[in-house]
Amino acid sequence: MTTHHAGEQIARLRADRTSAKWQMYPPDVLPAWVAEMDYPIADPIKEALRSAVDRSDLGYRWPPDVPPALAEFASDTWQWAIDPERVFITPDVMHGVVTVLETCTRTCDAVVINPPVYPPFALCVEQIAGRRLLPVPLVEQGAGVWALDFEALEKAFAYPDVTAYLLCNPHNPTGQIYSEQELRRIADLAMHYRVMVIADEIHAPLVHPGKIFTPFLTVASPELTAVSVVSASKGWNVPGVKCAQVVAHDDLTVSNLRTSAALEVSFGVDHLGVIAAVAAYRQARPWLEGTRERIAANATLLAELLSLHAPQVGYRVPDASYLAWLDLRACGLGEDPAAALLERGKLALYSGPAFGAEGNGHARLNFATSPEILADMVSRLSASL
Numbered sequence: 204m205t206t207h208h209a210g211e212q213i214a215r216l217r218a219d220r221t222s223a224k225w226q227m228y229p230p231d232v233l234p235a236w237v238a239e240m241d242y243p244i245a246d247p248i249k250e251a252l253r254s255a256v257d258r259s260d261l262g263y264r265w266p267p268d269v270p271p272a273l274a275e276f277a278s279d280t281w282q283w284a285i286d287p288e289r290v291f292i293t294p295d296v297m298h299g300v301v302t303v304l305e306t307c308t309r310t311c312d313a314v315v316i317n318p319p320v321y322p323p324f325a326l327c328v329e330q331i332a333g334r335r336l337l338p339v340p341l342v343e344q345g346a347g348v349w350a351l352d353f354e355a356l357e358k359a360f361a362y363p364d365v366t367a368y369l370l371c372n373p374h375n376p377t378g379q380i381y382s383e384q385e386l387r388r389i390a391d392l393a394m395h396y397r398v399m400v401i402a403d404e405i406h407a408p409l410v411h412p413g414k415i416f417t418p419f420l421t422v423a424s425p426e427l428t429a430v431s432v433v434s435a436s437k438g439w440n441v442p443g444v445k446c447a448q449v450v451a452h453d454d455l456t457v458s459n460l461r462t463s464a465a466l467e468v469s470f471g472v473d474h475l476g477v478i479a480a481v482a483a484y485r486q487a488r489p490w491l492e493g494t495r496e497r498i499a500a501n502a503t504l505l506a507e508l509l510s511l512h513a514p515q516v517g518y519r520v521p522d523a524s525y526l527a528w529l530d531l532r533a534c535g536l537g538e539d540p541a542a543a544l545l546e547r548g549k550l551a552l553y554s555g556p557a558f559g560a561e562g563n564g565h566a567r568l569n570f571a572t573s574p575e576i577l578a579d580m581v582s583r584l585s586a587s588l
């Protein structure tokens with residue numbers, strides 16, 4: 204493994220990047236925890252941001268360009284027709300989720316999530332929006348496949364207190380995308396039991412070549428109360444500039460968001476976020492294509508490296524994005540292998556149990572990096588076992 208080369212790259216990234224990924228841990232720790240990519244951002248985004256700074260264009264945000272830019276991208280990419288009038292701007296995806304929950308549900312309501320899932324889901328539902336949480340865990344089917352439990356989902360939707368479902372598609376951390384058929388089943392159940400669907404689709408631009416992503420709203424009947432929350436932040440690696448989008452599906456949600464939340468939603472959006480989002484959707488599609496290929500190549504490389512150097516680690520190549528959900532239960536590292544890997548291997552992964560009890564014995568590894576750094580990660584991992 205070419206770890207010497209990796210060392211130089213790591214030193215460069217640590218010197219260049221003052222973001223959380225690179226500054227959270229001491230210099231001897233290789234960070235693979237938070238979902239930021241190590242790749243340089245797209246030139247059109249760089250140029251748009253640089254030009255704004257050069258022109259002292261750092262005033263209050265002016266978001267009207269974002270909805271049509273998103274609509275063009277969604278139409279060209281997924282044949283998803285978005286009405287720009289139904290797009291609301293929000294600083295980031297989780298802020299959007301909280302705003303929708305606060306606007307469209309009541310404090311006594313309960314919200315369904317499917318753990319293991321992105322840890323801020325539980326945090327935002329319970330501690331920020333103040334709603335109750337009803338976890339309906341994904342069911343492990345072996346070989347790294349986690350399936351939705353439709354029977355349990357229906358039971359949960361049937362509770363009168365359950366009024367919303369927070370869907371994660373593509374799913375973080377499993378990296379799976381739901382099929383059109385599964386999404387239709389969700390939409391039918393939600394319609395039947397009058398449950399609002401909040402689809403977090405932030406990872407959708409990073410679906411791997413050859414895989415098909417179906418936007419949830421394209422399978423929802425017009426009466427279903429639903430939103431999709433999307434952003435250029437993950438796909439184009441600009442989470443530090445703030446401008447995510449909530450696409451409201453039905454008339455009721457549009458009017459709820461317009462009357463009670465629109466202004467509040469837009470306060471924290473920043474002008475650089477608006478500029479980056481428009482440049483991403485309109486001008487940085489070739490960069491996205493290249494990045495999807497790079498990520499898919501690393502997803503396969505990771506499988507090869509693990510089978511050679513750490514065959515006891517379970518890993519299924521994801522359908523989308525750059526997060527590997529590693530099953531370390533056969534490695535004897537206990538409930539939270541990330542803690543042991545940090546201590547023994549100086550490798551910082553995202554702790555599995557943070558995603559729910561279903562994540563015990565697991566850890567999430569971010570492989571949006573160079574093949575050399577990825578090899579270094581596996582080398583640190585295997586040396587810790």
Ligand SMILES: Cc1ncc(COP(=O)(O)O)c(C=O)c1O
Pocket residue numbers: 238294295296297298321371375403405406434436437442447
């Ligand atoms: C599923 C999911 N939702 C939301 C976020 C966070 O997005 P934002 O920073 O726009 O809130 C992430 C970040 O990794 C994520 O994986």
